[in-house]
Amino acid sequence: MPTDTGSSHMPTCFHCGSPLPPGAHYPVDLPDASCNTCCHGCQAVARMIVSSGNVDYYRHRTRLPPAAAAPAASEILQQLRLYDLPEIQQAFVKPGEGDIREAALILEGIVCAACIWLNERHIAQLPGVLAVEINFATHRARVRWDNSRIQLSDILHAIRDIGYAAYPFDADRQEDVFRRERASAQRRLAIAGLGMMQVMMYAIPAYLADPGSMTRDIQALMRWASLMLTLPVVFYSAWPFFQGAWRDLRRRSLGMDVPVALGVGAAFAASVWAILTHSGEVYFDSVTMFVFFLLSGRYLEMGARRKSAAALETLAKLIPAVANRYRNYPAQQETQSVPVTQLTAGDTLLVKPGEAIPADGIVLAGISEADESLLSGESRALPKIAGDRLVGGAINISSPLVMRVEKTGADTVLSGILRLLDRAQAEKPRIALLADRFATWFVFTLLVLAAGVALGWYWVEPARAFWITVSVLVVSCPCALGLATPAALTAAAGRLTGMGLLATRGHALETLARVTHVVFDKTGTLTCGRLALLDTISLGETSAAHCRALASALEGVSEHPIAHALHDPAAHSLPSHAITNVPGYGLEGIVEGRHLRLGRPDFVAQLHGRPLPVNLNFRDNLTMVALGDEHGWLGVFLLGDRLRPDAVRAVARLKELGVEVSLLSGDGNATVAHVAGLLGIEHYAGQLMPGDKLARMRALQNGGQIVAMVGDGVNDAPVLAAAQVSIAMGQGSDVAQASADMVMMNGQLECLADALVLARRTAGIIRQNLAWAAVYNLAAIPAAALGFVTPWMAGIGMSLSSLLVVLNARRLSRIRLGSGDEGAPTHSATAAGTAVTVPALEGP
Amino acid sequence: MDILFLLIPLSVILVVLIAAVFLWAVKAGQFEDMEGPAHRILMDDDKSPGKKYSDE
Numbered sequence: 001m002p003t004d005t006g007s008s009h010m011p012t013c014f015h016c017g018s019p020l021p022p023g024a025h026y027p028v029d030l031p032d033a034s035c036n037t038c039c040h041g042c043q044a045v046a047r048m049i050v051s052s053g054n055v056d057y058y059r060h061r062t063r064l065p066p067a068a069a070a071p072a073a074s075e076i077l078q079q080l081r082l083y084d085l086p087e088i089q090q091a092f093v094k095p096g097e098g099d100i101r102e103a104a105l106i107l108e109g110i111v112c113a114a115c116i117w118l119n120e121r122h123i124a125q126l127p128g129v130l131a132v133e134i135n136f137a138t139h140r141a142r143v144r145w146d147n148s149r150i151q152l153s154d155i156l157h158a159i160r161d162i163g164y165a166a167y168p169f170d171a172d173r174q175e176d177v178f179r180r181e182r183a184s185a186q187r188r189l190a191i192a193g194l195g196m197m198q199v200m201m202y203a204i205p206a207y208l209a210d211p212g213s214m215t216r217d218i219q220a221l222m223r224w225a226s227l228m229l230t231l232p233v234v235f236y237s238a239w240p241f242f243q244g245a246w247r248d249l250r251r252r253s254l255g256m257d258v259p260v261a262l263g264v265g266a267a268f269a270a271s272v273w274a275i276l277t278h279s280g281e282v283y284f285d286s287v288t289m290f291v292f293f294l295l296s297g298r299y300l301e302m303g304a305r306r307k308s309a310a311a312l313e314t315l316a317k318l319i320p321a322v323a324n325r326y327r328n329y330p331a332q333q334e335t336q337s338v339p340v341t342q343l344t345a346g347d348t349l350l351v352k353p354g355e356a357i358p359a360d361g362i363v364l365a366g367i368s369e370a371d372e373s374l375l376s377g378e379s380r381a382l383p384k385i386a387g388d389r390l391v392g393g394a395i396n397i398s399s400p401l402v403m404r405v406e407k408t409g410a411d412t413v414l415s416g417i418l419r420l421l422d423r424a425q426a427e428k429p430r431i432a433l434l435a436d437r438f439a440t441w442f443v444f445t446l447l448v449l450a451a452g453v454a455l456g457w458y459w460v461e462p463a464r465a466f467w468i469t470v471s472v473l474v475v476s477c478p479c480a481l482g483l484a485t486p487a488a489l490t491a492a493a494g495r496l497t498g499m500g501l502l503a504t505r506g507h508a509l510e511t512l513a514r515v516t517h518v519v520f521d522k523t524g525t526l527t528c529g530r531l532a533l534l535d536t537i538s539l540g541e542t543s544a545a546h547c548r549a550l551a552s553a554l555e556g557v558s559e560h561p562i563a564h565a566l567h568d569p570a571a572h573s574l575p576s577h578a579i580t581n582v583p584g585y586g587l588e589g590i591v592e593g594r595h596l597r598l599g600r601p602d603f604v605a606q607l608h609g610r611p612l613p614v615n616l617n618f619r620d621n622l623t624m625v626a627l628g629d630e631h632g633w634l635g636v637f638l639l640g641d642r643l644r645p646d647a648v649r650a651v652a653r654l655k656e657l658g659v660e661v662s663l664l665s666g667d668g669n670a671t672v673a674h675v676a677g678l679l680g681i682e683h684y685a686g687q688l689m690p691g692d693k694l695a696r697m698r699a700l701q702n703g704g705q706i707v708a709m710v711g712d713g714v715n716d717a718p719v720l721a722a723a724q725v726s727i728a729m730g731q732g733s734d735v736a737q738a739s740a741d742m743v744m745m746n747g748q749l750e751c752l753a754d755a756l757v758l759a760r761r762t763a764g765i766i767r768q769n770l771a772w773a774a775v776y777n778l779a780a781i782p783a784a785a786l787g788f789v790t791p792w793m794a795g796i797g798m799s800l801s802s803l804l805v806v807l808n809a810r811r812l813s814r815i816r817l818g819s820g821d822e823g824a825p826t827h828s829a830t831a832a833g834t835a836v837t838v839p840a841l842e843g844p
Numbered sequence: 845m846d847i848l849f850l851l852i853p854l855s856v857i858l859v860v861l862i863a864a865v866f867l868w869a870v871k872a873g874q875f876e877d878m879e880g881p882a883h884r885i886l887m888d889d890d891k892s893p894g895k896k897y898s899d900e
Contacts, residue, residue, distance in 0.1 A: 060886075113883030135877045183870050190866045198859045202852070218848055225852050229859060 013038035015046040015163075017064035030055060045163035052125060052162075054118050061114035065163060079337050080153035082322050083168055088339050089152070092168045099147040100130065105156075108165040110139045115164070122162050126150060141166070167320070185302060189295045192237035195229045196288040202226050203285035223275050226284040234268050238291045254443040262447075263473035263794075264291060270466055281467070286794070290474060293799025300806050323358040324350040329402065340408075347405040351396045359392045359408045366401040370394040446476050446781075453785045464787060471784040475794035476777055484769040484805035491812040492762040499817075500746035501727075501755050508741040511725040512756060513763035514706050518654055519697065519719075521711035522665035522675055525729055526749070527641040531565040531623065534640045539612075539633040547627055547635035549574055553591045554598045562625060565639050566598075586625070594629050601636075604628040612636075643678060650749035651679045657756055660705070664693050664719075693719045710744075710752065727752065754817040761815055769805040776801050 011020045014028060014035035026043035027034050030050060037043045049057055082088060094102045107119060116134045123132045123143060128150030134141045143155060152168070159166040202222040205214065241264065244257030267283050267290075274280040324335040329348035340358045343349075348364065351357055357370065363386050370384050372394040384390065390403055392412045409415065450472045457465035489510075493503050503509055520526050536544040548566070553574040555563040579589030586599010597604045601612055604626040612626075612633065623639040644650075654661050663684035665672045672686030685696065697719055700707050709716070709723035720726035720740050728740035729747060744751060780797055783789050789797070869875065 113880070113886075116880065117884065135880060179876070183875075186870045186875055187867055190870070191863055194859050194863050194866070198855060201855070215845070218845060221849060221852050225856050228856055232863075 011036065013042055014058075015042035015065070041163075045161070048161045049118065049122075049163075052122055054121055054162075057114050057118040060117060061112055063111040065109055065111055065115070077153065077157055079322060079324075080156045081151075082153075082337050082339070083156065084151045084153050085339075088322075089168075093152070096144070099149075100144060101147050101152070102142065102144040103152060103168050105141040105143060105159075105166045105168055107134065107139050107141055107159070108167075109163065110134075118162060119159060119164060122158060123155060126155060126158055129155065182302065185295070185299050188237040188240070189292070189299055192233050192288060192292040192295050195233040195237070196285070196292045198229050199226045199284050199288045220275075220278075223282050223284075226282065227272065227275060230268065230271075230284040230288055233288045233291050234264060237295060238264050241291075241294070254440045254447075258443055259446055259473050259476060260294065263470060266466075266473065267470050270470065283467075283470075283790075286474070286790075286796075289796060290799055293796075293803060296799075296803065300810065320356045320358050324352070326350065326402075329364075343405055343408045345405055345407060349403050349405060351390075351401045351403055353396055353399055355396055357390050357392050357394050357396060357403070359405045360412045361390050361392075361403040361405045361407070363388045363390060364402045364404050366399060368399045368401050369397045371397055442476075446473070449781070449785070457787070467790070468784065468787050471787075471789045471794040472781060475780045475784040475789055475797050484773075484809045485766050487806055488762050488765050488769070488809035488812055491809060492758055495758060495813055496742075496755055499751050499754060500730075500744065500748065501751050502743045502745060503741070504743055505741040508725055509759050509762060511706070511741070512708065512759035515659060515708040515725060515756065515759075517660045517662065517700055517705040518708045518710065518752070519662045519664055519700070519723070520681075521709075521716050521719075522663060522667055522672060523641060524712035525710050526647045526663070526675060526679065527643050531562060531639045532642040533565050533637055534642065535638040537636045537638070539635050542634045544635060547637075550591050550594075550596060550634070551598055551625075551627055551637065554579055554587045554589050554596060562623070562639060566625070566637060596627065596629050596634075598627050599625060601626040604633070608632050643675070644747065644749055646748055646750045648679055650752055651681060653750065653753035654756070655680075657753060659756065662700075664688055664696055666690075666693075690716075690718055694722055697722055710749075711740075757817055758812070758815070762812055765808055765812060769808055772801070772805060772808075 012018065013020055013024075015037050018038055020036060020038050024036065024038050026037040026040060028037055028043055028046040028050060035046075037046055049055065089101075089103075092103055096102060110116060110119075119141070120132055120134055123129055123141070126145075128146045128148075129143065130146060131144040132141060145152070145155060156166050156168075202225055206219065206222065238261075241257050241260045245261035248254060248258055264287055267287050270280070271282040271284055271287070274282050320340060322337050323340050323343055325338045325343070326332065326335050326348040335350045343359055349358065349361070353368065363384050365386055367383075367385050370382050370390060372382060372391055384396075384401060390401070391414070392407075393414045407413075450469050453472050454465055454469040457468050492509055496503055496509070533548070536547055538544045538547055542550075548568070551566045552568045553576045555567040556573060556576070556579075574591050576589055576591040579587060581587055582599070582603065585603035586597060588595075588597050590596070595607070597607045601624065605611065605628070607628055608630055610632055625637040625639060627634045627637070651661055660683065661681050663672060663676050663679075663681045665675075665684075665686050666688055667686055669686040672684050676682075676684035685692075688696070693716075697707055697709065701722075701724070706725075707723045708725045708727060709720050710727045710729070711720050712729035716728075720728060725742070726740040727742045727744055730743055730745040742755075776797075780789065780794075784794055
C-alpha cells in the first residue's frame with residue numbers, strides 16, 4: 001500500500017516528496033486509499049496518473065520528480081497548438097503514408113526508469129497514437145501518430161498532464177548521420193569479429209597438430225572454410241580501408257590506409273593463391289584479426305569523437321521554437337505566440353518563468369534570474385532586472401520578464417559561439433598537420449623498404465620473399481600518427497568545452513601546453529568589470545544595513561552604473577517619493593519621510609553644511625558615494641570593481657604550475673599595484689596604451705617566452721592577436737573574442753590552470769604515443785625484414801600497437817583536474833531540478 | 845575424424861546464422877539504447893497497450 005515515504009515525523013507530498021506546507025489539503029484517491037499532495041499541481045498530476053491506470057509508477061520509481069507546476073491548461077494548450085501548424089511542423093515532423101506523422105521529442109523531467117515507463121504507457125494509451133518509444137540514454141522520444149485522429153499538441157499536452165514537459169526538436173541530419181555511421185561500424189566490426197573467431201578455430205589445429213596427423217583433405221576443408229569466412233571480412237569489413245587507400249592514391253598522397261590495404265590485400269590474395277595451387281601457407285587468421293583490431297580502434301575513436309560533439313549539440317538545441325510576442329507593448333498586455341524564426345529586432349516578448357529566452361535582447365520590465373549554465377558553465381543563476389542583457393538560450397527562472405529583441409538568428413551570441421567552434425573543428429591543429437605530413441613520408445619509406453626487402457629476399461631465398469614482404473607491410477604501425485594524435489586532441493577539446501573554455505582555433509591546445517608566461521588584463525578579466533558595493537561605513541546612528549536600504553530606495557529609479565551597484569532589487573522597497581536626479585552630483589528625494597541626498601560628498605554637504613566628520617583616506621580606485629539628510633551625515637559607500645572570486649586561487653595555481661604571471665593594464669598605476677599586490681603578481685604595469693601593451697608583449701616574446709594573453713576589451717584585441725595563445729572572456733567584446741584562440745565562457749579564471757594541466761597532459765600523451773610508435777616500428781620492421789615475424793604475428797603486433805595508443809589517448813577524458821572537476825562533462829537539459837534519491841515505495 | 849567433414853561446414857553455417865542475427869539486431873536498433881531495456885524488464889507491463897516500435 002503506497003504511503004508516505006519521507007521521515008516519520010514530517011508528512012510529505014505523495015507525488016513529489018517535498019514537505020507538506022501547513023494546511024495543505026490536496027487529496028488524491030488511490031484504488032485502496034487516499035493520500036495528500038502538497039499543491040494543486042502535484043494533485044492534478046497524481047490524479048491523472050492514477051486515473052489513467054498507471055498507479056504502478058509510484059511503486060517503480062526510484063527518484064522523486066520536482067514539484068509539478070500547476071496546470072495552466074488553456075494558455076499552454078494555445079501555445080502548444082502552434083506546433084500543429086504545417087509551417088512549423090515542416091522543421092521536425094516526418095510525414096508518412098496518408099495522415100501518419102512522426103516526430104522526435106525532447107522530454108524534460110525524466111529522473112528514473114519509472115518516468116520512461118509512465119510516459120510510454122501514457123502516450124501509447126492516447127487514441128490515434130500508433131507507436132512510441134523513449135530512449136533511456138538520451139531522453140528522446142519518437143512518436144508516430146495518425147493526424148486525422150490526434151494532433152501533436154494533444155500529445156504534448158497529455159505529457160504535461162502527467163508532470164513532464166516535451167518539446168519537438170529537429171532530429172537533425174547530424175544525429176541521423178551519426179546513427180547510420182555507428183550502425184555500419186557495428187556491422188563491420190561484428191562481421192570481422194565473428195570471422196576472426198571462427199577462422200582462428202580452424203587455424204589453431206593447423207598450428208598445433210603434429211606434422212602428418214592432419215590429412216590433406218581435412219586441411220583443405222579447413223582452408224576452404226576459412227576462405228569462406230574471410231571473404232566477407234575482406235570485402236565488407238575491410239572495405240573502408242580499400243576505399244581510403246584508393247582515395248589517397250588518386251590524390252597522389254599516402255595515408256595510413258595504403259599499407260593497411262596493401263597488407264590485407266596481399267595476404268589475402270597470397271592465401272587464396274596458396275589454396276588454389278595447394279602450396280605454401282594460408283594466413284586468413286592474420287587477415288581477419290588484423291581487420292578486427294583496426295576496426296575496434298576506429299570504433300573507440302568514433303565514440304570519443306561523438307562525446308565531444310555532444311556538448312556542442314546541446315548548445316545548438318537551446319533556442320525554443322515559439323515565443324510570446326506582444327502585439328502592441330506597453331499599450332496592450334496580450335501576447336501572441338509566434339515561431340521564433342519570425343522574430344525581428346525591436347519585437348517585445350514575454351518570457352515566462354521556466355521558458356528559454358528565444359533571442360538576444362534587453363530586459364524592459366520584470367525582476368528574475370536567468371540560468372546561463374549551458375552557455376557559460378556558470379552554475380549560479382544570474383539576477384536580471386530592467387536594462388540587463390539577456391542571452392538567447394538561457395532559461396528564465398523565477399518570474400516573467402518583458403524583453404526587447406536586439407539580435408536574432410545568426411547574429412545571436414549562441415550562433416557566434418557555434419560559428420567559432422565550427423572554425424576550430426574545421427582547422428586542423430598544427431601537430432595534426434605535421435602528423436599527416438609525417439605519415440605520408442613514413443608510408444613512402446615503408447613502401448620503398450618493403451620493395452627493397454622483397455628484392456633482397458628474392459635474391460637470397462625466393463620462397464620466403466613474398467611472406468616476409470607482407471609481414472613488413474603489416475607489422476609497421478603509423479597508428480600513433482594517424483589515430484592517436486587526433487584522438488588525443490579531440491578528447492582534450494571535448495573536455496575543455498565541458499569546463500566552459502572553448503578552443504576556437506585548432507592550435508590553441510598545443511600552444512597552451514608550451515606556455516611559460518600568462519599576461520592578464522585587469523578590468524573585466526581579473527575583476528568583474530563593473531562597479532560593486534565593497535564597503536559601507538555608517539557615520540551616524542543609522543546602521544550600515546539601513547543606509548543601504550535608504551540608498552537602494554533612492555537609486556531604484558536610476559539607470560546609472562552606480563545605481564546598479566547600490567540598488568538591491570530583492571530588498572523591500574522603503575516608501576519614497578519626489579526623487580530627482582541631479583546629473584553629475586547625485587540624487588535627492590524623500591524616503592521614510594526624511595529628506596535625503598545621495599551622491600558626491602560636496603553635494604550632500606550642501607544639505608546640512610557640515611564637513612565629513614572623519615578624515616577618510618581612500619584608495620584612488622574607489623568611488624565614494626555619501627548619504628546624508630538635513631541633520632548630518634548618515635553613511636559613506638565605497639564602490640569599486642571587485643576581483644573575480646577565484647582570481648587569487650587562479651594566479652596561485654598558475655604560479656604553482658611554473659608559469660610566470662604578469663598584469664598589464666590601462667588603469668592608474670596605484671590601482672594596478674594594489675590589485676597586483678592582492679593577487680601576488682610581481683610583474684605589473686599600469687597606464688598602458690594598447691600600443692604599449694603590444695610592445696611589452698613583444699619584449700617578452702623576444703626574450704623567448706611563450707605568452708598566453710587573457711583579456712576582454714576592444715583595446716585588448718591587438719594584444720590578443722599578437723600573443724601565441726589568447727583567451728578572451730565570454731562576457732567581453734565581440735572583437736576580443738573573434739581575435740582570440742579560446743573563449744572563457746564561465747568567467748572562472750581557475751579553469752585556466754586546469755586547461756594548462758590538460759594541455760600539458762595532452763602534449764605528454766601525444767609524445768608518449770609518438771615515442772611508442774618510434775620504438776615499436778624500429779624494433780618490429782627490422783625484425784620482420786629479417787624474417788623473424790610471420791604475418792599473423794605482424795597482424796597482432798600492429799593491431800595491439802594501435803589499440804595501445806588509442807587507449808592511451810582516451811585516458812585524457814578521465815584525468816582529474818585541480819578544481820574538483822571529474823570525468824567527462826555532463827550536460828543535461830533538466831539540470832534545473834534537483835532530484836532527491838529516496839527508497840522506492842512499498843508495494844501494496 | 846570423418847565427422848569433421850560434417851562439423852566444419854556446420855560451423856560455417858552457424859557463424860553465418862549468428863552474423864545474420866547480429867545484423868538484424870543492429871538494424872532493429874537494439875544497440876542504440878543500452879540502458880533502457882535493462883530497466884524496462886523490471887516493470888510489470890501486463891496491461892501494455894502494445895504500441896511499441898518493436899511490435900511492428
